[in-house]
Amino acid sequence: MVFSNKKLKELFFKSGLFRASHRVERERPFLEKHGIMPDLSSKGPSAENYFYMSPLPEDDQIGTSAFDLRVGRNIACSDTALDKITESDLMDMHLENLNLGDEFVLENDRNGRKFNYITSFEIVKLSDDLEMVIDSKSTTGRVGGMSHGVNQRTSRHMITMIQPYAFPLKVTCGKTRLSQAVVRYTGTPYMTKKEILESQDISFEGKGLSLEDCLTEKGLIMYFDPSIVYKAKSCDIPIDMDVNGTLDWRPYFELIEGNSQMIIEPNVLYLIGAKGVISLGAVCGLLSREDEVHTGTGTWGHFAGIFQPGYKGGITMEVFSHTKRRITSDTRAGIVTFDKIDGELESGYKGSYQYQKPPRLPRMFKQAS
Numbered sequence: 001m002v003f004s005n006k007k008l009k010e011l012f013f014k015s016g017l018f019r020a021s022h023r024v025e026r027e028r029p030f031l032e033k034h035g036i037m038p039d040l041s042s043k044g045p046s047a048e049n050y051f052y053m054s055p056l057p058e059d060d061q062i063g064t065s066a067f068d069l070r071v072g073r074n075i076a077c078s079d080t081a082l083d084k085i086t087e088s089d090l091m092d093m094h095l096e097n098l099n100l101g102d103e104f105v106l107e108n109d110r111n112g113r114k115f116n117y118i119t120s121f122e123i124v125k126l127s128d129d130l131e132m133v134i135d136s137k138s139t140t141g142r143v144g145g146m147s148h149g150v151n152q153r154t155s156r157h158m159i160t161m162i163q164p165y166a167f168p169l170k171v172t173c174g175k176t177r178l179s180q181a182v183v184r185y186t187g188t189p190y191m192t193k194k195e196i197l198e199s200q201d202i203s204f205e206g207k208g209l210s211l212e213d214c215l216t217e218k219g220l221i222m223y224f225d226p227s228i229v230y231k232a233k234s235c236d237i238p239i240d241m242d243v244n245g246t247l248d249w250r251p252y253f254e255l256i257e258g259n260s261q262m263i264i265e266p267n268v269l270y271l272i273g274a275k276g277v278i279s280l281g282a283v284c285g286l287l288s289r290e291d292e293v294h295t296g297t298g299t300w301g302h303f304a305g306i307f308q309p310g311y312k313g314g315i316t317m318e319v320f321s322h323t324k325r326r327i328t329s330d331t332r333a334g335i336v337t338f339d340k341i342d343g344e345l346e347s348g349y350k351g352s353y354q355y356q357k358p359p360r361l362p363r364m365f366k367q368a369s
Contacts, residue, residue, distance in 0.1 A: 002184045002284040003051070004309070005062050007343025011051040051183055052125040061177075064309040064349050065284050065341060068137065068177035070121035072157055073098050075106075078115045085117055085151045085159055093117070098173040105238045106171060108144065108164035110267040111322075117150065120158040121174050131186040133286065133306070134160060138353055140178045141304030141318045142362035143167055143239055144232060144269040147179045165303075165320055166269035167252060170238040178241065180306055182284060184339060191283070191338040193217050201281030201309075202338060209276045219288065219337040222274040222315060226327050229256045230359055232269035239364065244352075249365035261328040264321055273358030274315040274333045280349075282309050284339045299325055301334040309341055310349030314358035 003011070053067070061068045076093035098104060106116050126132065134149030144166025151159045160179045162169075171178065193215055196202055204211040204220060214221045230253040237251060253271070256262070264270055278285070287305030299321035317333050352363040361367055 001188045001342045002065050002182045002339045004282075004341050004343035004345050005064050006346040008051055008062060008067065008183060009346075010343070012053060050125070050127045051130065052123075054123045055121075057122075063180075063351065064345050064347065066180040066182045066306055066308055069124075069134070069158055069160065069179045069181060071098075071104075071171045071173055071176045071178065072119040072121040073100075073173055074119040074157075075104055076117040077107075078117065079113050081115055081161070082117075083148075083150055085161075087154060090117060090153075090159075100174045102173045104171055104173070106145075106162060106164050106169045108166060108168050110165060112146075112163050112165055114163065116162045116164070118160050118162055118178070119153060120160070122158070123156045124152070124158050125156055126183065129186055130183055132181045132183055134158070134179055134181045135286075135306050136304040137177060137180050138304045138316075138351070139241070139362045139364070140169075141302065142271060142316065142360075143169060143241075144303065144318070144320065145169060145178060146300075146303045149179070149181070165267075166232045167235060168238040170240045172242055176241045182286075182306060182339075185342070190219075190286075191340060195340075196220075196338055199281075199283065199338075201283045203279040204276055206276030214276075216335075219335040220278075221335055222276070222287075222317070222333040223329065224317065224319075224327050224331045224333045225273045225275045225329060225358070226258050226260065226262045227329075228273065228359060229258055229262060230254070230271040230361060231256055239362075241364070243364045245363065245366060247365045249361050249368060252365070253361065255368060261326060264319060264325050264327055266322055266324055268320070270319040271359040271361070272317050272319050272327065272333075274317050275329070277312070277314055278307070278336070279312040280307060280309055282341045282345055284309055284341060285311070285336045286339060287315075288335045288337055299323070301332075305334075307336070308349050308351065309345055311351070311354065312349075313354060313356040314360075316353070316356065316358040316360050 075096045078093045136147035146163045148161045285307030303318040
């Protein structure tokens with residue numbers, strides 16, 4: 001079960017971690033705006049259900065259920081994938097120390113051999129009964145950036161591993177948001193097939209498709225629509241991850257108008273639409289990489305996979321394969337699992353890709369006509 005934006009804010013501001021009176025006074029305008037005041041009598045965090053993030057999030061940093069992580073002050077580069085990375089691991093790498101506003105280019109590698117371990121600008125603290133699911137933001141995925149949460153520093157800054165496959169990415173300390181996270185109760189089950197079918201908050205439809213027909217016990221099966229595809233070109237011009245609607249897409253992508261099938265080349269990023277339109281109310285959707293039908297063959301169907309409550313539109317899949325592969329209109333693209341929401345939704349979804357007609361280019365590009 002995933003927390004809503006309002007629930008996250010209530011846990012944050014009412015936790016004992018926010019008890020210092022000088023902090024209350026300093027952040028009073030923010031608190032009054034959201035109608036929340038912390039419990040000043042608390043002497044420390046409760047044993048259950050607390051969430052804390054510092055500095056305070058920007059107004060648009062928390063979506064309907066997910067929150068963004070900004071690039072922090074440390075970036076370590078390596079040719080090795082590490083899980084549960086330690087402080088000593090970071091020190092053994094080439095470590096870049098950034099100041100607020102400094103820019104840095106994450107170099108890409110089509111074979112996935114460049115790993116960037118990035119500390120978050122935010123300190124994040126959770127009680128033991130809560131867990132975070134971290135994934136790439138949609139824009140990061142659409143430029144070929146894969147994101148994984150791999151640990152926390154002793155300072156409680158999150159560490160995410162970013163692999164840029166297609167293009168070099170320019171980021172700015174304290175500003176750029178490459179990853180997003182949802183907070184959920186640890187170990188709680190996702191929605192069952194019966195719960196999904198009975199829910200009034202999930203709809204899926206398309207030509208010859210229905211929610212009931214595409215649903216399994218694991219979740220909603222998505223199928224590719226290869227009729228229109230964006231194929232990444234070889235381009236070494238860094239993409240500024242903080243601009244919106246200003247870049248010319250043509251140096252980076254080639255538009256291909258296909259039919260019911262296509263051959264994808266090895267180590268090349270493709271943006272391919274999935275069939276159907278999905279509409280979510282008070283539920284969260286998670287596109288599963290682990291249950292991906294292509295994973296065992298060296299093919300990924302997506303780099304980003306969190307659909308926030310209130311989303312409505314088609315789905316753009318980020319497809320990358322280490323082998324030559326055929327994609328058809330009957331090829332499974334991935335599986336969407338659904339999670340219930342705990343708490344009231346403070347506002348509707350307002351992301352860049354609402355009502356998108358796939359495949360859609362990343363938001364920093366002028367959209368193709």
